[in-house]
Amino acid sequence: MADVRPRFEVHELGGEVKREKFKYDDDSNLVKYTEDEPAGWMVYFPNGSSVRIRTEAEMVRCGFFEDPELVDMETGDVVGRKSNGSLKTRSEQKTAKNKSSRQTPSEETELAT
Secondary structure, three states, X not given: OOOEEEOOEEEEOOOEEEEXXXXXXXOOOXXXXXXXXXXXXXXXXXXXXXXXXXXXXXXXXXXXXXXXXEEEOOOOOEEEEOOOOOHHHHHHHHHHHHHHHOOOHHHHHHHHO
C-alpha cells in the first residue's frame, strides 16, 4: 500500500510572541527592544520538519492557504489534491445523516405536523 500524505499541514497559532528588534536612537546608537506580534502559523511537513510563518502575506506567497497536494512518499509523485473538508466534519455529517434516517415513527409524526 502506498504511503500518501499531504505535502503540508497548517495550524494557526494563538496569542502573541515577543520579537526582538533593533533601531537607532537619536545619537545613532543601535538599541535593542522587544515588541509583541501575532504568533502566526506553524506549517508541518511529512518528513517531520516544521516552520513558523509570521505574516499572512508570507503564507499567501508560499501557497500555504491553498489545499495541499497529496504526495506518494516513496516516489515523490503528486497523486492528487487534499479535499478542503476536514475528516472530523465529514464524520459528523455522516453521523447526522445516519441519525436522521433512523427516526422512530413518533419522531416522523412530530416532523410531519
